[in-house]
Each structure stands twice: as C-alpha cells, then as structure tokens.
Amino acid sequence: MKKKDMSYRQSILKTLYPMIMWSSHSSGAKQVLSNQQLVVAPVSFYTLHAKAIDGSNLDLTAYKGKKIMIVNTASDCGFTGQYEALEKLHQQYKNELVVIGFPANDFKEQESKDNQNIAAFCQKNYGVTFPLMEKSIVIKKNHQNEVHKWLSDMTLNGWCNQEPAWNFCKYLINENGVLVNYFPMTIDPLDPLVTAAIEKK
Numbered sequence: 114m115k116k117k118d119m120s121y122r123q124s125i126l127k128t129l130y131p132m133i134m135w136s137s138h139s140s141g142a143k144q145v146l147s148n149q150q151l152v153v154a155p156v157s158f159y160t161l162h163a164k165a166i167d168g169s170n171l172d173l174t175a176y177k178g179k180k181i182m183i184v185n186t187a188s189d190c191g192f193t194g195q196y197e198a199l200e201k202l203h204q205q206y207k208n209e210l211v212v213i214g215f216p217a218n219d220f221k222e223q224e225s226k227d228n229q230n231i232a233a234f235c236q237k238n239y240g241v242t243f244p245l246m247e248k249s250i251v252i253k254k255n256h257q258n259e260v261h262k263w264l265s266d267m268t269l270n271g272w273c274n275q276e277p278a279w280n281f282c283k284y285l286i287n288e289n290g291v292l293v294n295y296f297p298m299t300i301d302p303l304d305p306l307v308t309a310a311i312e313k314k
Contacts, residue, residue, distance in 0.1 A: 123189060123238075144278070145306060146295040151287075152271040154263075158290040161259045166216070166228045166245040176211050178288050180311055182302075183260060185251040186214045187224040187280040188234050195281045196239035198302040203243040206311055209288075212243040212302075215258065217251040220280050224248065252276050264292065285310055 158181075163171045173181075184199060196214075203212040216231045218224040226234060228247050235241035249258035253265060253276045263269045264284045265276040270292045273284075278297055285294040285307075294310050301307070 120189070123193065144297040145300065146273060146275055147310075148272050148291065148293045150272075151291055151293070153289075153291055154269065154271045156263060156269045158263060158270075158286055158292070161263055163213075163258070163260050164247045166232050166247050168228075168247065171213075171244065171246065177290070180206075180210045180288055181286040182210060182212045182311075183264060183284045183286070184212065184214050184302075185217045185219075185261070185277045185280060185282055186235075186245075187217065187220065188226055188231060189223040190220070190280040192279070192281040192298045195298075195302055196235055196241055200239060200241050200243060202302045202307070202311075210311055214241070214243060214245045215251055215261065216245065216248045217277075217280070218248065219250060219252045219277075223280060283307070 159174045159177060161173055163173065165171050182199075182202070184195075186196065187193060199212050199214070203210070214235075216224050216226075216228075224231065226248075231248065232245060235245060246258075246260075249261075250256050251258060251261040253262075257265075261277070265274060267274050273292055273295060275295050281298040283294075283296040283300070283302065284292060285296070287293050296304075296307055
C-alpha cells in the first residue's frame with residue numbers, strides 16, 4: 114500500500130465519521146465563540162506569514178475582501194472526514210470564502226505524514242483543492258505557527274484566547290481581517306451555525 118492511500122484505521126474512521134458527529138454535536142454548539150462586538154485586532158491578520166505545503170510563501174493580503182476559515186487538520190483522526198465537508202464549503206462559497214488547512218501533529222500524533230504525503234492523501238481521498246499549509250504546531254507551545262498564535266492570543270486578535278482543542282477546530286475571519294468565530298471540532302463545516310456565520314453581512 115502506498116503511503117498516500119488510506120490505512121485500514123483511516124477507512125474505519127471515515128465510515129464512523131457521521132456517527133461521531135451525531136453524538137458530539139450538542140456539546141459542540143455550546144463551545145462556539147463569537148465576536149459579537151466585532152472587536153478589531155490590534156495586529157493585522159494580513160501582516161502574518163504562512164508557508165504553503167509546497168514550501169512557497171502564502172500572501173494573506175491576497176484574500177482581503179473574502180472571509181477566511183482556518184482549520185487545523187490531521188489524517189488519522191475521528192474528525193478527518195471533515196476534509197470532505199470543508200472542500201464542499203470551499204466550493205459552495207468560493208466567491209466569498211477561502212478555506213485554509215493547517216496540518217498538525219499536536220493531538221495524539223494523528224498527523225505523522227510529511228508534507229508531500231499529506232497533500233497526496235487529501236487530494237486522493239477527499240478531493241481537496243483548498244490551500245494547505247506546511248505541517249506546523251497549532252497549540253500554545255514553543256514554535257506555534259504565527260497564524261495560530263494570532264488566533265489564540267487576544268492581545269493580537271482583540272478578543273480570543275482559545276487555542277485549538279483538538280484537530281479540525283475552525284476559526285472564521287471576516288472580509289476585513291476581523292476574527293469573528295471559533296467553532297470546535299464537533300461542529301461540522303456545513304453545520305447551519307457555520308454557514309450562517311459565513312453568510313452574515
């Protein structure tokens with residue numbers, strides 16, 4: 114079996130994903146965070162640096178005027194099935210939203226692949242076309258990537274100190290670079306809570 118193919122465990126997790134989401138949704142809704150006052154960030158999101166999974170630099174200013182969803186991802190997690198929903202979301206709202214995935218190995222070592230194999234796995238098994246960043250640290254520890262440091266530090270983003278609680282936590286940034294929502298892993302990307310936030314003017 115090639116590295117980019119699904120393992121037996123990954124196939125089982127993909128099958129079980131709907132059941133995992135059904136059982137966890139009610140608790141997830143209580144963990145959604147919102148910037149009701151639209152507090153503006155002291156540090157501009159567009160000044161941050163990120164590297165794409167192919168090693169090139171990503172210019173975040175290219176997404177000014179669009180909403181941005183930042184998601185920390187992993188290939189060997191019970192929530193990995195969210196890749197499919199994230200791609201659907203990316204396509205459904207492609208004129209007003211960009212999804213950006215940040216692979217990380219921070220939770221139970223559920224992303225052991227290297228960048229090349231992560232990209233191949235996502236494309237082959239879930240048809241991912243949205244931008245993926247290079248594998249990095251997303252939680253509050255040494256060498257946390259610059260984007261997630263901004264997302265989880267209220268002195269930088271204006272209001273939110275919430276780091277990712279697990280793989281597939283989602284942060285929504287509005288068209289003006291304001292962080293507006295945090296959605297935990299238990300909220301599906303196509304959940305009405307998410308789509309309503311995307312459609313909010």
